[in-house]
Amino acid sequence: xxxxxxxxxxxxxxxxxxYSHFLLRWAVYAVKYGGVFTLxxxxxxxxxxxxxVSEPMWVTMIFGFALPLAIAMSGVAAIGFxxxxxxxxxxxxxxxxxxxxxxxxxxx
Numbered sequence: 001x002x003x004x005x006x007x008x009x010x011x012x013x014x015x016x017x018x019y020s021h022f023l024l025r026w027a028v029y030a031v032k033y034g035g036v037f038t039l040x041x042x043x044x045x046x047x048x049x050x051x052x053v054s055e056p057m058w059v060t061m062i063f064g065f066a067l068p069l070a071i072a073m074s075g076v077a078a079i080g081f082x083x084x085x086x087x088x089x090x091x092x093x094x095x096x097x098x099x100x101x102x103x104x105x106x107x108x
Contacts (some may be wrong), residue, residue, distance in 0.1 A: 013097040019104045022097065023085035027078045034074035041067040 011025040044063030094107045
């Protein structure tokens with residue numbers, strides 16, 4: 001859990017890493033955050049239905065709207081990263097990260 005707390009910038013490309021592998025790491029990153037949002041939503045519903053708050057309107061707004069939206073967004077992001085990773089694995093498999101330029105380029 002503490003690793004997720006300090007990793008909000010996302011994965012950083014590694015030297016000579018292919019672009020499709022980098023996108024796969026982004027997909028895993030999005031799924032991890034979806035899991036964190038899901039755990040927060042479950043905790044919120046436990047608070048809401050456990051009668052720990054007298055006026056659960058703010059709980060409903062956060063745990064009934066904001067967190068499901070965040071879970072959906074992280075799911076869509078993960079699917080998008082997976083599709084893009086598959087695309088680059090098939091059509092541009094030689095694209096790797098070069099430290100000297102700081103960008104992904106075709107290996108020559």
